[in-house]
Amino acid sequence: MIETIQFEINGSPTQLSLDPNTILMWALRNELSLTGTKFGCGLGFCGSCTVILDNEPVRSCMIPLSDAKGKKLITIEGLSKNGSLHPIQKAFMKNDALQCGYCTPGMIMNAYGLLLKNPEPSRQEVIDGMEDNLCRCGTYGRIIESIQMAGKEMKGGVAV
Amino acid sequence: MKREEKITEQLSRDMNNLREMDRRNFMKRIGGGLVIAFSVTDMPLLAGCSPQEDEKRDVNAYLKIGEAGRVTLYTGKVEMGQGPITSLPMMLADELDVAIESVDIIMGDTDICPYDEGTYGSLSTRAFGQVLRATAAEARAILLKMAAGELSTDPNQLQVSNGLVSTISDPAKQVSYAELTKGKAILETVKEKPELKKAAEMKIMGSSRLHVDAELKVTGQAKYSGDIQLPGMMYAKIVRPPSLGAKLISVDTSAAEAIEGVEIVREEDFIVLLHASQDTADYAITRVKTEFEEEIMEVDNDTLHEYLGKNGTEIREIGSGGDPDADIDASGTLFVSEFKDPYIAHAPIENHTATAVFEGDKLNIWASCQTPYSTKEDVAEALGIPQEKVRLNEIFTGGAFGGKIYNPQAIEVARIAKLSEKPIQLVYSREEEFLYDRLRPAALVKIKSGITADGEMVLWDYNIYFGGRRGAKHFYDIPNHRTRNLNPSGESKGHPFYTGAWRAPSNNTNTWARESQIEIMASAAGKDPLQFRLDHLAENQKMTKVLEAGAEKFGWTPAVGPSGRGYGLACGIDAGTYVVVFVEAEVNKSTGHVQVKRAVVSQDLGLVVNPQGVIIQAEGCVIMGLGYTLSEEIEFEGRKMLTRNFDTYTLPQFSWTPQIDVVNIDKQDEPPQGGGEPAIICMGGAVANAIFDATGARLYQLPMTPERVLEAIRAT
Ligand code: FES
Ligand code: FES
Numbered sequence A: 001m002i003e004t005i006q007f008e009i010n011g012s013p014t015q016l017s018l019d020p021n022t023i024l025m026w027a028l029r030n031e032l033s034l035t036g037t038k039f040g041c042g043l044g045f046c047g048s049c050t051v052i053l054d055n056e057p058v059r060s061c062m063i064p065l066s067d068a069k070g071k072k073l074i075t076i077e078g079l080s081k082n083g084s085l086h087p088i089q090k091a092f093m094k095n096d097a098l099q100c101g102y103c104t105p106g107m108i109m110n111a112y113g114l115l116l117k118n119p120e121p122s123r124q125e126v127i128d129g130m131e132d133n134l135c136r137c138g139t140y141g142r143i144i145e146s147i148q149m150a151g152k153e154m155k156g157g158v159a160v
Numbered sequence B: 001m002k003r004e005e006k007i008t009e010q011l012s013r014d015m016n017n018l019r020e021m022d023r024r025n026f027m028k029r030i031g032g033g034l035v036i037a038f039s040v041t042d043m044p045l046l047a048g049c050s051p052q053e054d055e056k057r058d059v060n061a062y063l064k065i066g067e068a069g070r071v072t073l074y075t076g077k078v079e080m081g082q083g084p085i086t087s088l089p090m091m092l093a094d095e096l097d098v099a100i101e102s103v104d105i106i107m108g109d110t111d112i113c114p115y116d117e118g119t120y121g122s123l124s125t126r127a128f129g130q131v132l133r134a135t136a137a138e139a140r141a142i143l144l145k146m147a148a149g150e151l152s153t154d155p156n157q158l159q160v161s162n163g164l165v166s167t168i169s170d171p172a173k174q175v176s177y178a179e180l181t182k183g184k185a186i187l188e189t190v191k192e193k194p195e196l197k198k199a200a201e202m203k204i205m206g207s208s209r210l211h212v213d214a215e216l217k218v219t220g221q222a223k224y225s226g227d228i229q230l231p232g233m234m235y236a237k238i239v240r241p242p243s244l245g246a247k248l249i250s251v252d253t254s255a256a257e258a259i260e261g262v263e264i265v266r267e268e269d270f271i272v273l274l275h276a277s278q279d280t281a282d283y284a285i286t287r288v289k290t291e292f293e294e295e296i297m298e299v300d301n302d303t304l305h306e307y308l309g310k311n312g313t314e315i316r317e318i319g320s321g322g323d324p325d326a327d328i329d330a331s332g333t334l335f336v337s338e339f340k341d342p343y344i345a346h347a348p349i350e351n352h353t354a355t356a357v358f359e360g361d362k363l364n365i366w367a368s369c370q371t372p373y374s375t376k377e378d379v380a381e382a383l384g385i386p387q388e389k390v391r392l393n394e395i396f397t398g399g400a401f402g403g404k405i406y407n408p409q410a411i412e413v414a415r416i417a418k419l420s421e422k423p424i425q426l427v428y429s430r431e432e433e434f435l436y437d438r439l440r441p442a443a444l445v446k447i448k449s450g451i452t453a454d455g456e457m458v459l460w461d462y463n464i465y466f467g468g469r470r471g472a473k474h475f476y477d478i479p480n481h482r483t484r485n486l487n488p489s490g491e492s493k494g495h496p497f498y499t500g501a502w503r504a505p506s507n508n509t510n511t512w513a514r515e516s517q518i519e520i521m522a523s524a525a526g527k528d529p530l531q532f533r534l535d536h537l538a539e540n541q542k543m544t545k546v547l548e549a550g551a552e553k554f555g556w557t558p559a560v561g562p563s564g565r566g567y568g569l570a571c572g573i574d575a576g577t578y579v580v581v582f583v584e585a586e587v588n589k590s591t592g593h594v595q596v597k598r599a600v601v602s603q604d605l606g607l608v609v610n611p612q613g614v615i616i617q618a619e620g621c622v623i624m625g626l627g628y629t630l631s632e633e634i635e636f637e638g639r640k641m642l643t644r645n646f647d648t649y650t651l652p653q654f655s656w657t658p659q660i661d662v663v664n665i666d667k668q669d670e671p672p673q674g675g676g677e678p679a680i681i682c683m684g685g686a687v688a689n690a691i692f693d694a695t696g697a698r699l700y701q702l703p704m705t706p707e708r709v710l711e712a713i714r715a716t
Helices: A024-031 A087-094 A104-117 A123-130 A140-154 B002-012 B020-030 B084-096 B123-150 B177-181 B214-218 B278-285 B304-311 B372-383 B408-420 B430-436 B507-524 B529-535 B541-554 B611-630 B678-695 B706-715
Strands: A003-009 A012-018 A050-053 A056-059 A072-074 B033-038 B061-065 B071-075 B103-107 B158-161 B164-167 B174-176 B185-190 B234-238 B247-252 B263-267 B270-275 B289-293 B315-321 B333-341 B353-359 B362-367 B390-392 B424-427 B443-451 B457-465 B480-486 B567-574 B577-587 B594-604 B659-664
Touching (some): A012 A024, A024 B278, A050 A104, A056 A104, A087 A104, A087 A140, A104 A123, A104 A140, A123 A140, B061 B123, B071 B123, B084 B103, B084 B123, B123 B158, B123 B164, B164 B177, B174 B177, B263 B408, B270 B278, B304 B457, B333 B507, B362 B372, B362 B408, B443 B507, B457 B507, B507 B567, B507 B678, B529 B541, B541 B594, B541 B659, B577 B678, B594 B678, B678 B706
Parallel strands (some): B234 B424, B362 B390, B594 B659
Antiparallel strands (some): A003 A012, A050 A056, B033 B061, B164 B174, B247 B289, B333 B443, B353 B362, B353 B424, B443 B457, B567 B577
């Protein structure tokens, strides 16, 4: 059955008339053309589909669209503001913290969620917070540095 | 294997001739400007590069200097994380003397880029890059000739900077490349020996540049094949067997078809479910009832290596010297070992994916692949249409590592687009990705080696069953030796799964086995493992230098293993590069957990085009190498794969990350060698040797899981 579900996405009110059980990841990618959110494993193991739902990083391949009802969603497309990149994005670029780039949006969104809770994490705290996001190209070291760099840059300030 | 036969055929084909057809089409499609097409019939500049016998060189490049002065490089290479989108324009700009910012690059579009064999074998820089440099150097010469006419002087009275030609005596007399090429449609084909720049003349090569595609990737704008969305597109799910080789007995799609919007297309046993929503397609495919007859194959994880040993009956000798069957001196010691490697998967985070649409009779495809041209040929053949009717489009690939040389998803999406007459997207599930992956072949290595009472290696009898021969040949001074590959023909032959090229194919297995055996002997001889190697490398100055540079960076001090420090090293040669990895590991003796704390990569890869890019590739090799070393193993029973997702196939994670230092030997005047693969070959051996150094336990089977480490510790 089709239901109309309203939520906020990257700052704009949106509604989708869809089966509420539709996996959030596919709704974002295929209904809203927000293809920065990536499909990697479909079962919550890789983190490439990570988005922010009411300030919490969630794996959008594991939750139904109905979970977004009335909430605020942020995807990778919503991070830069007025053409200027978010400090996490800038730090990833500065440190060359990516290769194929496929895991990158999920990494950045998970880092965003991490910095919301812990604005200046230690190296170990970054590792603990990012542990379940997978990168096959092996960019972990540079991602850790980027997240710490962004944290310092933001000085505990609100990210967006 | 049809596709393998084709690759073999391509390997033997004379691919040094630019195809007339390609060139004419190319001119038609990209329009005016000066176009340089490079074809090398005789390639002196490649003399210094040593691709493996089973690799092939790419030699065609096009570059266009447009009216506005922008330079466009058209290449069949693909960007999948290894960085050519950044490094190739650097090579071009430097040789042509233009600003790096004025170079655009178009990659892997089969309608407008020249033929390319594929992005693999670490060939992009060492083979294609050299051709590109030569092309640019010749383009520069042609432009200088044109400028000399324009400025009424001699070409050798001219200088160039940022695409502006001026006379040396009077720099005010100048003309830009853009002015020279304006309004003309000229095609030049170059067949002369090019003069490449010396290191001292390089302005761009040798200085680090950040990835130019980074902004696209951190903002989610970079397009991968699954990000293409077409009007009216349907998502496809294919009815799959429970194991490879299973035959379809019956199928009942009625329950799936009862779901609104589901369509079924079928061509014999190729049965496909379509829906306008991926989600519904994913659900509906679970409603299809099937009955398969599975193929029986008596092999599983436990019996695998016995199976390989039994079936390795075909023998190919790779090298020998002295008397490999010699009885070594009674005073010597003989060491007989068996090393066991499992099947492992490429597991890129982006699964095999493709999107396709027919526009009239022309099929447009976006496929996650590293071989757009051969994929185009495969698709055309499968559909029985001419190759010009298939276009693979430029797209980013989300990791490949050798796993996207073969692209069944592209053929399938094409068939479905034809059957359904609709735009189609096909995204492999992670389960399909594992099952249809061309796995790194499992292998068994048997080594018999010997040393004299003085600790001198005198015998080396090396036999690799099934794994492949790249990196099998040793490079130490040993008077009596032999290297053989058993069951070398047809990598997939005899395996329960498809097998293929996994980052530095077979060299991970070979380097791990060889370097473990070397240290078994070093320890028995009471020698420091670094010194033991150096003692047997008197003839090999290149490897000696790489070892010494790495040892210095690492802070190696001599000690006989096991020293308790957890230090390990391994060295090898891959893609023309000499490489050594030193690691320091901590082994938890009660849990068997291994933590690599730091790694030093030392390598001689000739000219380094983008130092930062090379460092990043080496870091990637260290991290990815920890996977095959410590955790990755496909679980299976016969032709049924039990590994289905990342819960049971453990990839390296954040917490595994060691401190990594990379030393590149300064060889800027030598031809470039491979950078994306070499360092990974040393990880297995370096970590195995570090575990031995820490605990005295020698492991003979990868991956070195905590259980296996504990078992080996108990056995000491
Ligand atoms: S795709 Fe969602 S966690 Fe992997
Ligand atoms: S950059 Fe390729 S998977 Fe992370």
